[in-house]
Amino acid sequence: MGMTNSGYFPYLRIGKMNEILKGIPLQLVSEVNEFSVQMLAEAIGARTTTVSNLIATMKSLDFVEGKRKFRFTAEGDRYTIFIRNEEEEAKKVLQHQVENIEYFQVIRQKLDEKGKLTILEIGSQIVSQYDKKWGNPLTLKTYGAAIASILDFVGLGFYKGGVISVEKVEGGEKAMPAPYLSAEKIFRILNALSPSGVDIYTLSRSLETKERRLSQELACCHALGLVERPRRGFYELTEAGKAIISPYMSDDERKTKFTGYLVHSPYKRVIDKLPGDKITVKSIGNALELEYGKKWSGLTKKTYAKKFLNWLRFSGLVEKVEGEKGYRYTKTF
Numbered sequence: 001m002g003m004t005n006s007g008y009f010p011y012l013r014i015g016k017m018n019e020i021l022k023g024i025p026l027q028l029v030s031e032v033n034e035f036s037v038q039m040l041a042e043a044i045g046a047r048t049t050t051v052s053n054l055i056a057t058m059k060s061l062d063f064v065e066g067k068r069k070f071r072f073t074a075e076g077d078r079y080t081i082f083i084r085n086e087e088e089e090a091k092k093v094l095q096h097q098v099e100n101i102e103y104f105q106v107i108r109q110k111l112d113e114k115g116k117l118t119i120l121e122i123g124s125q126i127v128s129q130y131d132k133k134w135g136n137p138l139t140l141k142t143y144g145a146a147i148a149s150i151l152d153f154v155g156l157g158f159y160k161g162g163v164i165s166v167e168k169v170e171g172g173e174k175a176m177p178a179p180y181l182s183a184e185k186i187f188r189i190l191n192a193l194s195p196s197g198v199d200i201y202t203l204s205r206s207l208e209t210k211e212r213r214l215s216q217e218l219a220c221c222h223a224l225g226l227v228e229r230p231r232r233g234f235y236e237l238t239e240a241g242k243a244i245i246s247p248y249m250s251d252d253e254r255k256t257k258f259t260g261y262l263v264h265s266p267y268k269r270v271i272d273k274l275p276g277d278k279i280t281v282k283s284i285g286n287a288l289e290l291e292y293g294k295k296w297s298g299l300t301k302k303t304y305a306k307k308f309l310n311w312l313r314f315s316g317l318v319e320k321v322e323g324e325k326g327y328r329y330t331k332t333f
Contacts, residue, residue: 197236
């Protein structure tokens with residue numbers, strides 16, 4: 001078809017767009033014919049600039065039409081309803097748009113030729129192809145990131161760290177995020193992800209944890225092999241994650257399993273650095289700093305050390321030394 005959308009291009013990243021859309025009252029989507037920027041801003045408690053950026057992004061996808069008064073197109077209507085709890089259906093709607101909008105084809109062709117593109121390259125391509133007057137590199141990157149995030153979301157590329165690739169960039173599998181959460185919180189996350197996965201926005205609300213912190217906590221769960229991220233912003237349980245929260249498993253079996261996942265994870269590198277018979281918050285903090293090559297503040301170091309000790313205690317890997325402040329390993333591994 002080759003629609004060009006009157007010179008509109010996505011400005012908001014897909015995660016932000018979806019987050020705002022989920023907050024729009026459904027009657028505004030399906031019952032109200034037209035709305036203004038001001039009306040929408042008031043309905044969702046957002047700034048008018050945010051709503052203007054949303055409308056420009058939605059226009060670029062042929063989800064919204066109009067000049068001063070706007071209305072959802074049939075596709076925009078469907079997408080906004082589906083994105084709330086039928087994400088796969090929403091993706092199909094968006095993928096259809098992407099495959100029929102010209103500028104996406106231009107970027108996809110470039111991506112196929114080069115194998116990967118930076119968000120700056122995407123923005124620059126739009127400027128040269130469509131004679132845009134964007135001079136600021138940050139503006140180019142903003143548009144580039146929005147386009148890359150959409151391609152990633154519908155499965156037409158893998159976007160990470162300012163670069164979109166045709167193939168998934170492996171690596172980082174051995175990543176070992178600092179221990180951010182207790183064993184109890186790990187299990188709260190696993191149970192919230194059961195049975196079929198949740199997007200981070202919904203998970204953040206159900207666990208009452210800010211998205212930024214939650215993504216760091218999820219990274220720990222991923223490093224332990226309990227959670228995977230099949231696509232940006234969406235998390236689900238691995239087979240190991242499903243097994244460890246099975247209602248048919250006893251607490252002892254659960255601890256044994258957790259021990260196994262811990263000692264087969266990158267965190268084994270910290271365990272190996274600990275003095276086996278004198279494990280304290282201080283010695284764990286020192287081992288963590290050594291492993292990460294960091295110099296943390298006293299509070300940060302103590303916080304991470306306490307979380308790691310919590311994991312060791314939960315798993316039963318350590319026991320209190322009689323008459324001492326420290327712990328020692330209960331088993332060899």
